[in-house]
Amino acid sequence: MTKTITTTALAALIAGATALPSAAEEWRGWNIHPEDYPNGVALESFAEMVAERTEGRIEPQVYHNGVLGAQPDAIEQLRNGGLDFANFNMGPMGQIVSATNVLSLPFLFTDLDNMHEVMDGEIGDRFADALAEEGIIALSWFDSGARSFYNTERAINTPADLDGLKFRVMNNDLYVQMVDQLGGNATPMAYSEVYQSLSTGVIDGAENNWPSFDTSNHFEVAGFYSNTNHLILPECICISADTWESVSDEDKEIVREAAVAAAEEQRELWADSSEESRQKVMDAGVQVNDVEDPAAFQEAMQPIYDQFIENNPDLESFINDIRATQS
Numbered sequence: 001m002t003k004t005i006t007t008t009a010l011a012a013l014i015a016g017a018t019a020l021p022s023a024a025e026e027w028r029g030w031n032i033h034p035e036d037y038p039n040g041v042a043l044e045s046f047a048e049m050v051a052e053r054t055e056g057r058i059e060p061q062v063y064h065n066g067v068l069g070a071q072p073d074a075i076e077q078l079r080n081g082g083l084d085f086a087n088f089n090m091g092p093m094g095q096i097v098s099a100t101n102v103l104s105l106p107f108l109f110t111d112l113d114n115m116h117e118v119m120d121g122e123i124g125d126r127f128a129d130a131l132a133e134e135g136i137i138a139l140s141w142f143d144s145g146a147r148s149f150y151n152t153e154r155a156i157n158t159p160a161d162l163d164g165l166k167f168r169v170m171n172n173d174l175y176v177q178m179v180d181q182l183g184g185n186a187t188p189m190a191y192s193e194v195y196q197s198l199s200t201g202v203i204d205g206a207e208n209n210w211p212s213f214d215t216s217n218h219f220e221v222a223g224f225y226s227n228t229n230h231l232i233l234p235e236c237i238c239i240s241a242d243t244w245e246s247v248s249d250e251d252k253e254i255v256r257e258a259a260v261a262a263a264e265e266q267r268e269l270w271a272d273s274s275e276e277s278r279q280k281v282m283d284a285g286v287q288v289n290d291v292e293d294p295a296a297f298q299e300a301m302q303p304i305y306d307q308f309i310e311n312n313p314d315l316e317s318f319i320n321d322i323r324a325t326q327s
């Protein structure tokens with residue numbers, strides 16, 4: 001082994017040293033989606049803005065495609081220091097921060113505009129406070145459209161059409177109840193396992209928005225997509241509380257502004273991306289239908305609301321306040 005250092009190696013070392021100031025904090029960021037999905041694009045913009053505006057004091061690095069683990073694990077990692085930031089869906093968050101379960105009540109929001117109005121205002125701040133109590137700092141809210149059921153067997157028009165079908169749901173008991181109430185069977189499962197499970201018949205269907213149905217390739221194996229639009233879930237750019245507390249007030253401001261700007265970009269990209277994905281899966285032969293009886297799906301959810309309020313009386317005000325934005 002040689003003990004001398006070549007000039008090229010030395011130059012590389014110096015270049016490396018100048019690229020990252022010695023005080024640079026490297027932040028690990030989790031993204032379940034591909035880099036070119038609206039969320040991936042916006043997270044990259046966030047990382048770039050933060051690095052640039054903090055002059056390299058913070059260097060966020062986004063790991064795409066869920067390579068750092070499934071969402072429930074990633075939420076835990078963010079809380080115990082394994083991750084610094086992430087784009088989380090509020091669905092699986094309910095298992096940790098019970099107030100966010102309100103957002104998983106089916107047909108809660110009337111449309112995307114209603115969700116924006118709520119999350120960008122005082123009610124959204126209350127959800128952020130509840131998250132902060134569990135070590136999760138939500139800085140801005142992304143879109144994830146509306147989720148609908150898709151399956152390998154048939155078009156769904158009424159709840160009776162779910163009978164005998166097994167659907168993958170995200171990790172949250174409320175989704176198991178939701179599918180039960182509609183007469184189907186539900187099984188919680190990691191997103192990364194759905195494609196294989198659909199292909200092998202372990203499950204018959206799942207539910208998601210257009211961009212996820214497309215980029216996960218589920219449309220290749222599940223040929224029926226039925227517009228139930230049962231869940232409009234916000235997603236966040238969230239930072240670990242430990243990471244957040246470790247930065248100066250000046251850098252907190254930079255990070256917050258970058259997160260808000262990234263969410264604006266994500267929402268703009270979302271609308272186009274949804275339409276492109278819808279078109280793409282239809283061109284690929286997926287049979288898409290509007291359900292014949294949308295009211296029947298909503299009515300079937302009443303027992304879930306009743307039980308939820310009975311079990312969480314302290315959260316009833318959230319529901320009422322959201323309803324008040326709709327009148």
Ligand code: GTR
Pocket residue numbers: 032071087088089091144170190191207208209212235
């Ligand atoms: C997507 C969402 C992901 C993940 C996924 C799933 O729409 O953006 O965060 O929750 O759905 O179904 O697991």
